[in-house]
Amino acid sequence: MTTGSGTAPAHPAETTPAAARPARRGAYRRLSVEERRAQLISAALGLFAHRAPEDVSLDDVATAAGASRPLVYRYFPGGKQQLYEAALRTAADELELCFAEPRSGPVTVRLSQALDRYLAFVAERDTGFSALLQGGSVAETSRTNAIVDEVRRAAADQILLHLEVAEPGPRLRMMVRTWITAVEAASLMWLDEGKQPPMAELRDWLIDHFVTLLAATGASDPQTARVLRAALAIEPAEGQAGALARRLMPVLGDASHLL
Amino acid sequence: MTTGSGTAPAHPAETTPAAARPARRGAYRRLSVEERRAQLISAALGLFAHRAPEDVSLDDVATAAGASRPLVYRYFPGGKQQLYEAALRTAADELELCFAEPRSGPVTVRLSQALDRYLAFVAERDTGFSALLQGGSVAETSRTNAIVDEVRRAAADQILLHLEVAEPGPRLRMMVRTWITAVEAASLMWLDEGKQPPMAELRDWLIDHFVTLLAATGASDPQTARVLRAALAIEPAEGQAGALARRLMPVLGDASHLL
Incomplete structure (x- = not known):
């Protein structure tokens, strides 16, 4: 029906994981090596979502x-x-x-869309997200830390790209990486709290946090101040x-003695 | 000279760690069990400061x-x-x-003094601080995580105490805990960057971060807004x-279209 000889293979596809076979239709459709692995x-990620x-x-x-x-052992001879x-x-x-988000429109809108996807991922993985981030005692920490750090770096690179910064200085880099850690920590707390506050509220708070952290950093770092000015210039009032x-106006209004 | 019989003990103090002996003076001064343990x-913390x-x-x-x-094995039979x-x-x-910081004066001053002590601790421990926080592959993660989490909780409790909040709501708690994670992450980056920017600059940035995060959170949480107002009321202009x-004024001045 599909393979060269036209007959069913003597051994199931799973016994020869080195050779990827084309997928076949029908009740007995066997998975290719890559499909089986995936x-x-x-299945493992599904289980990690509820258990350590x-x-x-x-x-x-x-x-x-x-x-x-x-x-399972043939695919993962290294075990757990x-x-x-x-x-x-x-x-x-x-x-x-x-x-991944197109580089157009106000930064808060782009951030909002990326955070929606990120928080949906966190919500779906649930316990598994905490476990994946924290490694757990099953895993060799240095190797899993390296994978998680790579994601953090990728997130930081994306943000700097959206801020149109080709050569970020140390203060701006530290600010972006600090915010990413804050997002991660807040997501873990959010899971701990039974996903309260509602996802959209958490997302908006994380964006407000980003904007004010840009301001706090821009107050003493000229590069960040330029980035903030450029970003705010295309934010619409609504x-x-x-x-x-x-x-913020009414909250800060009482503090005019500081100016 | 010190013990009941008035003669030197037949065995060194270290062979009987269960019984704490008084410290003795002189070239051969033996350490008490607690002193030896400390x-x-x-010595271990000194080594961790330079090696994983x-x-x-x-x-x-x-x-x-x-x-x-x-x-060493008698004192730590569980080994490494x-x-x-x-x-x-x-x-x-x-x-x-x-x-620990007296509960008087502007919050930024108290925070500044606590952060000075914290960053001095981080700077002194250096590599050891990263290792202690991250556990490393030598340690059982869940037990060491519990110790580190206890420190984070203690820090959060202290901050809430200084903010005069008896019953923090979920948003304020999340804000304080998020900031603590941010401080931790920023300290690790600071060590990675060879302790740049200078310690006082990092400290001031962390305080600015705290104040603006209070503002970002207060913008949508009434309890945090009250806390921020009360804190800013006693901040001096200088x-x-x-x-x-x-x-912040010149940085935000260009964004008047948002108001």
Whole structure:
């Protein structure tokens, strides 16, 4: 029906993971090596969403994926550690996709769209997100830290790209990376608090945090001040930066003795 | 000279760590159990300041402390893991002391003094600070995470105390905890960057960050807005909040279309 000989292979595709076979149709459609691998990782990520990695066995993954334990071991001969790293790698790649956003329009709108995707990812992964970020005792910390750090770096690069900064100075870089850590920490707290406040409220707060942190940094760093000026210039009054500015006025109004 | 019989003990004090002996003077002054333990932990912390915990052996600690390897093992029969946890515990206790600050005067001044102590601690521990925070592969993550989380909680409690908030709502709590994570992340970056910018500059930026994050949060949370108003009311114009407000004016001046 699909393969060269026209007959079913003597051995299931899974016994020869080195050779990727074309996918076949029908009730007995066998998965290609890549598809099977992706399916096992997806099953593992599904389990990590409700349990800590150390509480997920390869048996559990096999059951969830409708596969045999030996098959799971054939794909991940390094066992739990290898499966965990592969899952983290996959999650990291998905996470990096969240940050991709066209470079047009007000920065707060772009940030809002990227944060919506990021928070949806966090909400879906839930416990698994915490576990992936924190490594857990199952994983070798330095290797998993490297994967997570790569995502943080990718996020920082994206933000600097949107701020139109080709050569960020140390203060601006530190500001952006600090905000990314804050976003991460806030997401973990948000999961801990049963996803309260509502996602849109958390997102808006994170954007307000970004804008005010740009201001705090711009107050003593000329490059950041230029970036902030350029960003605010294209923010519309009815947008989020405008709403923030108007909401801040009464709060700061009482502090005119400081000026 | 010191003990009941008036003669030197047949065995060195270190062979009976269960019984704390009074310290003795002279060239051969023996350490009490607690002193010896503290000395070994201090030697370990000194080594962690320059090397990752996994690269520090009990032999190294013995050499640094001028003690024998068997002695180190008598005090830490659990080996490296136990020594590491004891060192982390000691560092955590020292760190918590940094936060103690009288509850009077402008909040930015109190924060400034606590941050000076904290950053001095970070600078002194250097590599060890990163290692302690990140656990490293030598330690069981969940136990060391619990110790580090306790320090974060203590810091948050202190800040809420200084803000005179008896019952912080979820938004204010999230704000304070987010800022603490940001401080931690910024300290690690600061160490990575060879302690640049200068410590006082980093401290002032962290305070500006705190004030603007209070404002960003107060813009949509009434409790935080009240806290911010009360805090700004006692800030003097010549203080840091005043300096921040005046430096922000020209940066934000171009954004009047948002109001």
